[in-house]
Amino acid sequence: MDQEVSSMIVARDQFLSWNMISARQSDWTDSTSAAARYSFFQARNAIYHSLGLLGIEPGARVLAPSYICRAAIDPLIAYGVEVDFYPVTRDCSIDIRDLEGRIKPGTAAVLVVHYFGFPQPLQDLRRVCDAHGLALIEDCAHVLSGEVEGKSLGTIGNAAVFSWRKFLPIYDGAELVINRPVRQVAIQWTSEGGLFTLKVAANMLDASLGRTNQPLLKVAYRGIRAGEVMFRKCANWHLRKSPMMQAETTTSVFDMQCVNWPMSRLSRWTKRHSNIGSIIAARRRNYQTLLEELSSMKRVTPLFSSLPSTVCPWVFPVLFADLTDAHVSLRRRGIPAVTWGGVRHPQTGPGKFSDTDFLYENLVFLPVHQCLRDRDVVNIVRTAKELYVRRN
Numbered sequence: 001m002d003q004e005v006s007s008m009i010v011a012r013d014q015f016l017s018w019n020m021i022s023a024r025q026s027d028w029t030d031s032t033s034a035a036a037r038y039s040f041f042q043a044r045n046a047i048y049h050s051l052g053l054l055g056i057e058p059g060a061r062v063l064a065p066s067y068i069c070r071a072a073i074d075p076l077i078a079y080g081v082e083v084d085f086y087p088v089t090r091d092c093s094i095d096i097r098d099l100e101g102r103i104k105p106g107t108a109a110v111l112v113v114h115y116f117g118f119p120q121p122l123q124d125l126r127r128v129c130d131a132h133g134l135a136l137i138e139d140c141a142h143v144l145s146g147e148v149e150g151k152s153l154g155t156i157g158n159a160a161v162f163s164w165r166k167f168l169p170i171y172d173g174a175e176l177v178i179n180r181p182v183r184q185v186a187i188q189w190t191s192e193g194g195l196f197t198l199k200v201a202a203n204m205l206d207a208s209l210g211r212t213n214q215p216l217l218k219v220a221y222r223g224i225r226a227g228e229v230m231f232r233k234c235a236n237w238h239l240r241k242s243p244m245m246q247a248e249t250t251t252s253v254f255d256m257q258c259v260n261w262p263m264s265r266l267s268r269w270t271k272r273h274s275n276i277g278s279i280i281a282a283r284r285r286n287y288q289t290l291l292e293e294l295s296s297m298k299r300v301t302p303l304f305s306s307l308p309s310t311v312c313p314w315v316f317p318v319l320f321a322d323l324t325d326a327h328v329s330l331r332r333r334g335i336p337a338v339t340w341g342g343v344r345h346p347q348t349g350p351g352k353f354s355d356t357d358f359l360y361e362n363l364v365f366l367p368v369h370q371c372l373r374d375r376d377v378v379n380i381v382r383t384a385k386e387l388y389v390r391r392n
């Protein structure tokens with residue numbers, strides 16, 4: 001169940017907000033001077049290809065955090081490496097000494113996650129990786145932009161992986177940045193057919209117009225839905241035959257069939273024209289409101305008690321003391337809250353790392369999406385408060 005709702009938090013994050021799309025190409029560019037960049041359909045595909053491009057052979061070992069979405073682990077296993085897990089503390093930080101003690105003969109890389117857009121300190125980890133000859137892969141799937149120790153996120157690792165679709169009003173889209181090239185690998189890109197472009201367009205419009213309150217747009221939405229039904233009938237043969245036409249972006253499953261899919265044309269266009277500055281500002285404002293309101297509650301503890309000026313949050317991670325399954329109660333009341341319990345990889349436990357078990361069970365993600373209105377955020381706060389009122 002959590003897996004479905006976890007996809008929902010991403011799906012909800014995908015509706016188009018036209019005020020955040022500018023007619024001109026956005027002047028947002030990363031400050032990374034990367035050796036190579038590759039755009040993928042999803043970040044999990046980028047993780048898979050990072051290994052080959054870093055010269056890591058199947059059979060090698062990769063250290064990965066025990067608290068993570070399985071979509072980041074399955075591509076490693078599919079590539080053929082052995083995954084060893086290192087523990088993550090209750091505040092989502094890493095014990096570098098412990099991690100170093102887990103390096104074995106054959107360990108070739110360390111994967112590190114900047115949870116929810118908040119940076120992990122990397123200086124010490126970089127030093128450990130260099131000392132042992134390991135590649136460092138920054139998992140920036142929760143990062144739209146940010147810095148650590150004066151450097152842009154995604155520039156310290158040998159490779160970095162981003163998942164733009166978690167932030168931008170797009171159907172698909174991720175990026176692999178290779179900062180320290182080791183090897184040239186020609187990716188056998190799957191080419192995007194016209195029908196798939198139409199499917200992406202229909203999904204993006206659907207996500208956008210399905211939420212509108214404007215009568216004219218509602219009519220347009222109904223028209224699009226009717227067109228979609230016709231389209232599905234006509235394209236039935238293609239739908240059944242083509243994996244691309246059956247693609248789903250709302251699950252945590254890694255599918256080898258999709259591994260060479262590029263980011264779709266429309267998603268690239270929308271990314272280029274997105275107003276990144278206003279998306280960051282809106283997400284920060286929503287986060288700040290939740291922080292101010294929820295911090296005043298005795299039994300509610302935000303994972304991060306402040307919002308550093310360079311962080312763009314993906315979600316608002318928070319602990320609700322004395323409540324079991326707070327996320328389920330919130331969802332029953334209409335708030336799309338999730339935990340990572342439903343997308344946990346079987347190899348991470350339970351029972352292996354107690355803090356990690358705690359996080360999977362208790363750390364709740366609340367939405368901070370740029371399209372939330374002030375009254376939506378107020379409603380999240382009110383609903384969270386009600387969880388305790390009803391219990392007392």
Ligand SMILES: Cc1ncc(COP(=O)(O)O)c(C=O)c1O
Nearest residue numbers: 042043044069071072113141163
């Ligand atoms: C930490 C982390 N890495 C990688 C991924 C995979 O991203 P994508 O869904 O774009 O494949 C996720 C998905 O939620 C994630 O949370």
